[in-house]
Amino acid sequence: MSQHILVLGCGPAAAVTSLGLQHLGYRVTVLGLLRPYPVTEGISDRVYQALASSGLHSALETVSPPVARSAIWNGTSRRANTERLLFRPVFDAAVLDDLRNQGVRVEQVRVHSFAAADQRVVKTIAGGQLRNWQADFVVDARGRAAGRHSAGLAKLERVRGPETVSLACCWDSDPNAAFSAVVSVEEGWLWLARTATGRLFTQFTTRASQLDLATKSDIPALIAARLESVTPGALPVANLVNASAPLARSSTAILVDNPVQDGYIRIGDAAMAVDPLSGNGIFQSLSSALVAPAVINTILRRPEDAELARQFYRRRLHHLFYRFARIGRDFYQSESRWESSSFWRDRRCWPDQLAVHPERDTVLGTAPRPVLNEGFIELKSVLLTADQPLGIWRVDGREVTRQQM
Numbered sequence: 001m002s003q004h005i006l007v008l009g010c011g012p013a014a015a016v017t018s019l020g021l022q023h024l025g026y027r028v029t030v031l032g033l034l035r036p037y038p039v040t041e042g043i044s045d046r047v048y049q050a051l052a053s054s055g056l057h058s059a060l061e062t063v064s065p066p067v068a069r070s071a072i073w074n075g076t077s078r079r080a081n082t083e084r085l086l087f088r089p090v091f092d093a094a095v096l097d098d099l100r101n102q103g104v105r106v107e108q109v110r111v112h113s114f115a116a117a118d119q120r121v122v123k124t125i126a127g128g129q130l131r132n133w134q135a136d137f138v139v140d141a142r143g144r145a146a147g148r149h150s151a152g153l154a155k156l157e158r159v160r161g162p163e164t165v166s167l168a169c170c171w172d173s174d175p176n177a178a179f180s181a182v183v184s185v186e187e188g189w190l191w192l193a194r195t196a197t198g199r200l201f202t203q204f205t206t207r208a209s210q211l212d213l214a215t216k217s218d219i220p221a222l223i224a225a226r227l228e229s230v231t232p233g234a235l236p237v238a239n240l241v242n243a244s245a246p247l248a249r250s251s252t253a254i255l256v257d258n259p260v261q262d263g264y265i266r267i268g269d270a271a272m273a274v275d276p277l278s279g280n281g282i283f284q285s286l287s288s289a290l291v292a293p294a295v296i297n298t299i300l301r302r303p304e305d306a307e308l309a310r311q312f313y314r315r316r317l318h319h320l321f322y323r324f325a326r327i328g329r330d331f332y333q334s335e336s337r338w339e340s341s342s343f344w345r346d347r348r349c350w351p352d353q354l355a356v357h358p359e360r361d362t363v364l365g366t367a368p369r370p371v372l373n374e375g376f377i378e379l380k381s382v383l384l385t386a387d388q389p390l391g392i393w394r395v396d397g398r399e400v401t402r403q404q405m
């Protein structure tokens with residue numbers, strides 16, 4: 001009988017890891033509920049391709065064709081590239097179809113609690129009934145809802161960026177071309193996305209402590225006021241009516257210090273959630289979800305390399321998190337107005353002042369480092385450079401040597 005793995009949550013990270021584990025011969029059960037909030041998100045072509053390679057074809061049928069994307073930032077307006085829009089409730093439901101179609105067992109239940117990590121028992125609740133599930137390994141993919149506790153263990157240490165909240169709602173607007181736009185305003189930034197149906201999703205991201213919000217029903221007026229502060233005519237929106245679905249989501253950047261422990265791993269946002277300004281949250285969640293199957297496979301089938309696999313996973317997430325955080329910081333710095341606004345001040349200096357990339361990349365030497373090879377994490381000789389401190393093992397399928405650099 002193959003080993004059994006429980007995957008908690010049913011977002012994109014859960015789906016990609018579940019399919020990867022199934023491919024490696026594990027029996028996988030997904031225990032998750034669909035996210036309750038009706039939000040629109042944007043993905044790049046790179047993410048679209050990664051989801052396609054992972055086999056999420058039904059989910060991708062719900063995604064829009066590329067739409068024009070613009071940025072109104074630091075007082076100037078420019079056309080950026082394109083992005084595809086997805087309405088998460090529809091996309092997420094189709095992700096479940098993809099999993100079921102590919103033979104993964106999916107149970108739509110709420111994860112209630114864990115027993116101690118070494119027993120690997122998860123309690124779920126559905127229709128008032130508690131049920132125990134036992135597994136050889138538990139994957140926590142519950143997104144930001146995973147919180148600070150792990151399987152019966154002490155609270156996890158976490159790095160947190162400036163405390164941030166995003167408010168959103170939808171509107172009916174004049175049917176017009178689909179578009180998306182990011183717009184800086186004094187206390188934060190707006191993201192707008194309109195699909196071809198004329199439905200406009202608006203999101204305002206600001207300091208968590210900056211809000212003076214009595215109830216969720218105040219959100220549309222608050223967003224409308226920010227929209228009015230944008231130069232008239234800069235955005236292709238008019239006649240906003242019928243505000244609906246107001247919601248508030250935490251959007252603080254968070255990195256869990258120790259995302260993999262005995263019999264338990266966190267993936268996706270549960271391990272590392274990035275600032276939504278990057279528009280790259282799903283991409284980041286896939287970066288852990290795609291490598292997690294090899295990490296788990298090594299821990300279970302080559303226990304002598306378990307620590308190597310854990311080290312690989314921790315270092316990789318740490319590296320990606322800080323690289324993304326610094327890219328975000330540089331983007332915040334490129335908005336030079338509003339010196340006195342604490343929203344902008346805090347984000348222009350977090351996480352530090354280190355450059356994203358060194359001015360000139362230099363080769364530091366070769367050294368043995370963990371790499372992903374055919375479903376396992378193995379130690380190989382890699383080339384270390386200032387820009388690639390985790391090392392480069394292969395380019396185009398060929399091993400890299402010092403002489404090639």
Ligand SMILES: Cc1cc2nc3c(=O)[nH]c(=O)nc-3n(C[C@H](O)[C@H](O)[C@H](O)COP(=O)(O)OP(=O)(O)OC[C@H]3O[C@@H](n4cnc5c(N)ncnc54)[C@H](O)[C@@H]3O)c2cc1C
Nearest residue numbers: 009011012013033034035042111142143166268269281282
């Ligand atoms: C304001 C904001 C805007 C964003 N915009 C974008 C964007 O435009 N583009 C982009 O790429 N990313 C965006 N993101 C990030 C994106 O939403 C996440 O990075 C991505 O969804 C993470 O995927 P995941 O699978 O790790 O977690 P999630 O997609 O959050 O999935 C977690 C799953 O676990 C389930 N779950 C949670 N708790 C339980 C429980 N107790 N029992 C059972 N099930 C449970 C949830 O219902 C959900 O199905 C945004 C994030 C925020 C906060």
